[in-house]
Amino acid sequence: MDPQSLRKGPTKPTLVLLCCVGTWLAICCPSFGAPTASMIKTIVELLKLESKELYEDYLKKDAVGVPTDESLQLPCFTLGFEASTNISIIQAYLETAKRLSDNRADTANVTKRLDDIRCSNPPKPSIYEPEDFYARKIFTLTVLKRFSDCMAELKVKDRIC
């Protein structure tokens, strides 16, 4: 091998610079296109209203006399670093509830709003889907109630994560 050709690679300062730029990009890229504080505030307020409406509407329309399942542990989220993970889990539950309710609980809109305030896109977990229709109702009602309670307790911050 020609020793001259070995010298044609990046020099040491260049490598350092590249590393710094890479780190900087890794840190800052997620903030590009992130929602502004006012947008977050608006979206969260809308989520509070819509999640409550979803729950109450489903309870009144399809789940009269149906209890919630206390064993179903739907995570809530607080605005912070762990928010994106929890939002993904919630979205998975909401999508499952929509499917299990045969679209009677249309959670597409709130799922989209959660997308808008999410910083990253972690993988969604797989959710157990009950077969029995009665169990499906319990599942859907429980997910909607937990999500509504979660949003009601959420305090708005300038940043999600």
Place this chain on the structure above:
Amino acid sequence: MAFSAVLHPAFLLVVLPLKASLSEVLGEPFQLIPEILTVSIQSKLQQVNLQWTVPNLTHQELKMGFQIEISRMNASNIIWVEDYSTTVKRNQVLHWNWKSEIPLECVTHFIRIRAMVDDANYPPQNSWSNWSSWKEVSVQVSVAPNTLLIFPKSKLLEEGSNVTICLLYGQYLYNVSCMLQKEPIHGEQLDSHVSLIKLNNVVFHSHSGTNIYCQAMNATKTPFGTVLFVSKVLEEPKNFSCETQDFKTLKCSWEPGVDTALTWSQQDSQNYTLYESFSGRSELSDHRNSHNWKITEESQETYNFTLTTENNLRKRSVNIIFNLTHRVHLKAPHDVTLETVDAKKANMTWKMHSRGDNYILLCQVELQHETEVIHECNVSVHMSASYLFSDLEPDTEYKARVRCADANHFWKWSDWAQKAFSTPEAAPSQALDVWRQVRSENGSHVVTLFWKPLLKSQANGKIVSYNIVVENQDRPSEAEHYSVQAPALGTQLSLDMCSYKIHITANNSMGVSPESVMALSNDSGHASYRVNKVEAISHLKPRLTLMSLLTELQKNPGIVNPQSPAMKRYTCGQKANGVDMLRSHTLQQCYPSVLAAKEEVHEKRIKGTKDGFHISWEPLSGDALGYVVDWCAHSRDQHCDLKWKNLGPNTTSTNITSDAFKPGVRYNFRIFEKSVQQNAQLLEKQTGYTQELAPLENPKVIINNFTSNSFILSWPGYDSDFQSAFIEGYRVYLKSKEMQCHPKGKRTSLSDNSVLCEYEIKDPEQKSFTVENLQPESLYEFLVTPYTSAGQGPNETFTKVTTPDENSHMLLKIILPMTLCVLLIVIACYWKSQWVKEKCYPDIPNPYKSSILSLIKSKKNPHLIMNVKDCIPDVLEVINKVEGPKTQCIVSGKPHNEDVSIKPPSSVPTEDGSSGPVPFMFFENFTYDQSAFDSGSHGLNPGPLKDTPGQLGLLTPPDKLLNVLEKDYMKSLAESPTEETSLIYVSQLASPMCGDKDSLVTNSPKPVHCSGYKRQMAVPGRLPSLALSESNSLTSMILLGQGEQ
């Protein structure tokens, strides 16, 4: 028990072959005993399927009857027995189903079967075969401890049906309760771990099903529940029909009814299938309420359609059969045109989609104006048609539309095809409704013309202007033309007092309206008079002068029509008045051939109602052309929104209604009679309110003649004609502490329980009231309020007055004359004193102030005036002449305060030694003292006497002088106000004759040789050592300075 269960099959196995062999031996008929092959269960349907066969069947086919028994829980508990007949083939497996009310998971069932030959071709089997063995039917379900199972799961059923819910309890579970959509439901215990809940007539709650929720004590898993999918009942399609527009497609439609779809695909929406029996075609509709069926065979005229709708639970059908030509729904007409022929006619044309000219169509034509159908007719046409609209209104927008149908087999009208159009304008067809208001002003008539706008149907277009032609009846050739631009509805003309005819027309772009004519006579301005034309005077000469008419009337009153109301009065002794009326009329100028009389028309009060007024009148003459009632609101301002109503000749009453009538507003009505000459004559005046209200304001009261016992209240400015009702009178309320009402009044109380006196004035024209019998120095409060039929005026604050003191009034009456008297007396006394003074002791002129002195001074000749030096002072005596009245006059007369002091008489030494008392006069002439001293040029030194010894030295003898001072005069000096004066000049003059002023004045300028003077002396102003006690003996001496006076 277990032992018997084991022995029972063994016993049967032994006994049955024996029985069969015995029957053969004994010749009994052979029994065909069915053999159960399988018993299966469909849990979701709660259905038991039974399969069996008939072994040993020797015939190819045999008609047999079967009896099947089902028992529940144990074989002896038979719950179902059913007979089933069929033709059985050899080795055929037979099927039978049974649906259980109870979910099969909950309870074990048993089933058995027996058979009997029922075939006519074979000897009948007289009795049933033996039963097959019991087959147990059950679904193996294991219930874990502390759990609960609910069956059926996700059952689909129709609204209104019944269902049984079964609960399977696990071990240790107790106290189970269930709810249906939050409503508790109760069941019956079947055994220790099974209970049944029967639900009858279930209702639809949601497309996602009805929720049943159970909970139990000691349960490890909660909750327990199931969903019942209750479907709505499938409805039969309604109003199913088919029709064609083009004979290519049949459009079938129906009303589908409710959607019976359920979630989770438990049941889809019902589908709709069309089946045509003649063609045998069947098509599934893509829509819930319609389907297009293609006509494939043109020759087919009749169609038989069956519409079937179906869901998971039910199927329903409807059927129609029809001839295609009877179901033709034409397309809407096309190429619609409208052409206006003239202002009142328009022609409409249209075309139709039709299969040819042989087909007759029925078309319906409509004409609309402002969404209202004003014309409608049916016409029979072929492919194209036309229709003429007549009697249209000019300048009007219309909408014409047409629709058609098959005339031979009417099925449905086509859709409308419409077109809007407008007719052109035409000349106005109606004369204006005109009226006038006339008032006399400065010897002329101010005529305000009004007209109502023409209706749209009368105007026939947009009115551009109004033409007015004023024609003088005396000079017809001199007509004046005016034009008023629309939309004005009136104008004002100023005309002289002659008669006029006014022609008014309305113009639009196409022409003018018929004219409206009004005649104005010379008396039209006298609104408050009614002119009664005197009839039957045709024998009078046509051009008589007024005076000759009057003369004629006086000579022959019978020439007038006695039936005329005015003339009736005239002939009843009011000849003079009638003549006077005639005299005031300008008959001579304009109606020389008509004799007329004016009668004042009094205003009559009428009572209106909420809806308006009923006006009635008495006709004046029998040949009236009609009547006009005009009215306007009675208001303070001159503006009058005049309204009027034309009425026919035979009318004597009318109802006047208007939305503008308001309660509490007075309306004045006038009734005019229109003559053939278009002249309008005032018949009556009426006034009234639709509703009288209580007065809104009280009069402003003025207090007059205010005394201690009475005062007068007056309110002249209160205009009772402009109130909210006819004022019927006034009430005067008077409050006082005494509460003693005048006999004319009455005691009353107000709403605040205050008691007061009320005086009522029943004459609305009386606008003053005297409050009498009052107490002096008392407070009174009063309120004057009008009253009407609707009540009295507002309760306002009372005005307070306090009556004055009676004595002060009396005192004024006494003191004033007394003061005047005293003043007169004083003036008289002063005048008298002046007179006395002038007569008795006039002022002694001061020579130094004399003008003569100044004249002499100017000539520098001081010797012209007598100097004291030139006259040696001496004692002057006046011999008292006994002239009583004159002396008495002097003594009794009041001396002049400033100039003279009268000394009492004393004994004065005289030259002749007589010392007896001699009356004399002693004058102190102060004119000579201070004033003289002020004038320094006259030698009197104002210094004290002691400072001027030289002066005192002149006095001879000095002791004598002191005596005089001490004894005679010092007292008077001491009393003198001029104490400060150093030297007092005393002059004594004896008047020879009291009151002889002239002689004194005459002699005074002359330097008489001292004989006219009394003793004079000058004394010092301050002589403190002098005693004044001896002043009674006054010596008449004058002390003078050396060389001075």
